[in-house]
Every structure is written in structure tokens, then in C-alpha cells.
Amino acid sequence: MRCNCLWPWVSLEEEKSLLMSRSEIPLVGTAKRESPEHVRLSLAAAMTLGFTKGWFYRNAKLRCINLLLTYDRGCAANCAFCGLAAEKSEQAVARGKFIRVPWQTFPLDEVIAATSDAPANVGRVCVSMITHPHAKRDVLAVCRRVARDTGKPVSLLIAPSVLTKDDLWAMKDAGADRIGVAIDAATSEIFDRLRGKPVGGPHRWDTYWRTFQQSLEIFGEGMAGVHLICGLGETEQELAGAIWRARTMGGTTHLFSFFPEKGSAMEHHPQPPVGTYRRIQLARWLIDRDRTRIEAMQFDGLGRIKHFGLPDADLEAVIMSGEPFETSGCPGQDGIVACNRPYGNEKPGSGIRNFPFPPEAEDLEQIRTELWDYAAAVATSHDFTHRR
Numbered sequence: 001m002r003c004n005c006l007w008p009w010v011s012l013e014e015e016k017s018l019l020m021s022r023s024e025i026p027l028v029g030t031a032k033r034e035s036p037e038h039v040r041l042s043l044a045a046a047m048t049l050g051f052t053k054g055w056f057y058r059n060a061k062l063r064c065i066n067l068l069l070t071y072d073r074g075c076a077a078n079c080a081f082c083g084l085a086a087e088k089s090e091q092a093v094a095r096g097k098f099i100r101v102p103w104q105t106f107p108l109d110e111v112i113a114a115t116s117d118a119p120a121n122v123g124r125v126c127v128s129m130i131t132h133p134h135a136k137r138d139v140l141a142v143c144r145r146v147a148r149d150t151g152k153p154v155s156l157l158i159a160p161s162v163l164t165k166d167d168l169w170a171m172k173d174a175g176a177d178r179i180g181v182a183i184d185a186a187t188s189e190i191f192d193r194l195r196g197k198p199v200g201g202p203h204r205w206d207t208y209w210r211t212f213q214q215s216l217e218i219f220g221e222g223m224a225g226v227h228l229i230c231g232l233g234e235t236e237q238e239l240a241g242a243i244w245r246a247r248t249m250g251g252t253t254h255l256f257s258f259f260p261e262k263g264s265a266m267e268h269h270p271q272p273p274v275g276t277y278r279r280i281q282l283a284r285w286l287i288d289r290d291r292t293r294i295e296a297m298q299f300d301g302l303g304r305i306k307h308f309g310l311p312d313a314d315l316e317a318v319i320m321s322g323e324p325f326e327t328s329g330c331p332g333q334d335g336i337v338a339c340n341r342p343y344g345n346e347k348p349g350s351g352i353r354n355f356p357f358p359p360e361a362e363d364l365e366q367i368r369t370e371l372w373d374y375a376a377a378v379a380t381s382h383d384f385t386h387r388r
């Protein structure tokens with residue numbers, strides 16, 4: 001799924017219902033096809049741009065084309081939850097897929113041409129770095145061309161461990177308008193354990209938050225967001241605290257629900273309970289829209305959210321709007337979230353975590369039940385053991 005935060009889309013093998021044909025999926029070849037001449041596309045993006053035939057469950061529409069820089073040597077980091085971790089990359093490339101989802105490689109020229117002709121619902125392009133010595137050079141080249149030739153706003157999902165503040169200025173000059181920083185973990189302890197020295201990774205908690213601060217300084221208030229993953233072993237209170245920290249710095253949070261990637265060090269770790277995720281989604285929406293403050297929220301002794309800090313009637317109206325439960329991410333030019341990542345956190349079917357479209361009445365009924373379900377919330381918050 002992720003190098004620094006790529007999410008799984010829909011597995012070709014696991015989600016046959018999504019795809020009409022597998023015959024047109026190209027296998028990863030042996031010739032060098034690296035960035036910046038080549039990029040990888042998520043399956044969802046490949047389908048949306050017409051490279052691959054398929055259909056989305058409930059007719060979801062992808063609104064952001066996600067590109068991934070690619071190198072034969074893969075990513076130099078080794079995050080425990082990431083399917084692209086260095087020690088796994090050779091095996092993954094040999095299989096022609098990155099864990100759940102094939103990220104096919106295409107010439108950048110073809111991707112740009114297809115993106116220029118993309119359906120009107122495509123309102124943004126995101127270029128994701130991986131931790132590689134050439135990534136900061138190549139992300140500029142790809143960004144410059146995508147911004148110039150497609151006319152679409154471009155986000156960059158950056159790799160702070162290989163960047164300086166000057167690199168952020170260069171990204172702005174290359175045409176990017178927004179920055180994503182995949183901090184992923186809610187606390188420094190979890191971050192270090194899953195992304196730092198214990199797993200042989202180069203990432204540092206302070207570096208990530210400092211880069212986020214610098215991104216806000218350079219791109220402007222509200223123009224940078226952190227990625228945070230629910231379910232890495234934190235409590236709801238800790239995750240709400242990280243969301244609040246990002247907000248007080250002037251940014252927002254793009255929220256993910258942990259999904260155990262096959263082959264990753266955390267492949268046996270459970271997903272967070274849906275009740276926990278619904279409460280965190282609601283808290284994120286309220287915090288990012290300045291509708292509540294962390295001091296106004298109430299938590300129980302186990303760190304679970306018990307009160308969101310606004311009157312019951314107001315809270316009810318927010319819940320029934322359905323908005324807090326839609327995917328959070330960078331917006332398009334219309335101000336609506338473009339990065340809607342259909343089925344990035346779960347298999348297509350009932351049990352959608354991030355809704356890529358407004359939840360319908362039936363969905364809202366289920367969400368209301370899930371929101372107040374505390375049954376499993378304690379176990380996964382406190383029972384995490386990093387398995388390797």
C-alpha cells in the first residue's frame with residue numbers, strides 16, 4: 001500500500017467484483033522503467049484514465065489521479081505498516097504488484113495525455129515521493145510537467161527524510177499548490193517504533209512535524225495537511241491530540257483507517273474497531289472546521305471519546321449531514337474534496353470506512369449505530385504488539 005502513505009485501492013485478485021477484465025493488465029517488465037520518465041498509477045487511477053477496464057462499487061467516481069514515483073531499488077525506508085518497505089519491494093515487484101493493489105508503471109507522457117482528457121470529475125493530481133536519493137529531483141520534474149500540461153492543481157505527498165526547506169520552495173516553483181506530509185502515527189513513541197530505528201528506518205518524528213510547519217509557511221495556511229492513520233496502537237485521545245496539533249499549526253488532517261497489508265510487518269494487526277474510527281472521523285471534522293476544541297472534548301479513563309464538545313442538537317445535525325464520514329483529503333478547485341480514494345481503507349462492500357461519496361440514508365443509519373459502539377475499542381488501543 002504505502003510508502004509514506006499510499007493507500008491500497010482495490011485488489012485485483014481479492015476484489016474481482018471491481019474489475020471486468022484482467023487481461024489488459026500489463027505485467028511489470030524487466031527493462032528499467034523509472035521516474036521521471038515513468039510513474040506508477042493506482043488501479044483506481046488506471047481505470048479512471050482508461051488504461052484498465054473496470055468499474056467501481058456503488059459507482060464511485062475517483063476525483064484525484066494519484067501518481068507514484070518508481071525506482072527499481074524501491075523505497076529505502078522500512079515502515080512496519082507499509083507494503084512498499086524496502087525488504088519487501090523485491091518480492092512485490094517480482095509479483096507485479098504492491099501488496100493489495102497493483103501499481104502499474106506507465107510512461108509519464110501517456111499519463112499526462114490521459115489526464116488532460118480525464119473525465120470532468122477529476123479535479124486534482126497528486127504525485128507521491130518515496131524515500132529514494134533521486135526522488136526529490138524527480139518529483140520536481142514530474143510536478144512541473146503535470147502542472148503545465150494538464151492544468152490541474154497538483155499536490156505533492158512528500159518524503160521529509162530526504163528534503164530541506166529549499167526543496168519545498170522548489171516544489172512551489174514547480175507548480176504544486178498543496179503538500180501532504182504522511183506523519184501517519186499519532187505519537188512519537190509509535191512513530192519511532194514503526195518507522196524509525198527499531199525497524200531500521202530513517203524517519204524521525206521531529207523531522208516530519210518540522211517539515212509540515214515549513215510547508216505551511218511556504219504554501220500558506222490550510223495548504224498543507226498531515227496524513228494520520230487510525231489503528232496503529234494509539235488511543236482515541238492521542239489521535240485527537242495529533243489532529244488538534246495539526247489544526248493549531250494551520251493545517252488539516254487527512255485520515256486513514258489502518259488496513260493490514262499482506263507481507264508487511266503488521267499484516268496480522270487488526271483494523272481499528274469501526275466505533276473508534278467513526279468517533280475519530282467526527283472529531284477530525286469538528287476540529288478541522290473549528291467547531292470544537294480539544295479542551296472541550298471529554299475522554300474516559302481509557303482515552304475513548306465520550307463527548308465532542310458541542311451541544312447534542314448541533315452534533316446530531318453534523319452527524320446527519322454525513323460529511324464527517326466522507327474521505328478527507330486535498331480539495332479540487334471547487335473546494336470539495338478531490339482526493340476521495342475509493343475503497344482505500346477496506347474492501348468494496350458494506351463496511352465502508354471513508355465514504356468516497358455522500359453517505360445515503362441507510363449508510364447514516366449504520367454510522368449512527370457504529371458511532372456509539374465502544375465494545376472493541378479498548379482492546380485494539382492497548383493490545384498492539386509489533387509482530388515481525
Ligand code: SF4
Nearest residue numbers: 126155180329330339
Ligand atoms: S490527501 Fe492530498 S497529499 Fe494526500 S494523497 Fe490525497 S491529494 Fe495527495
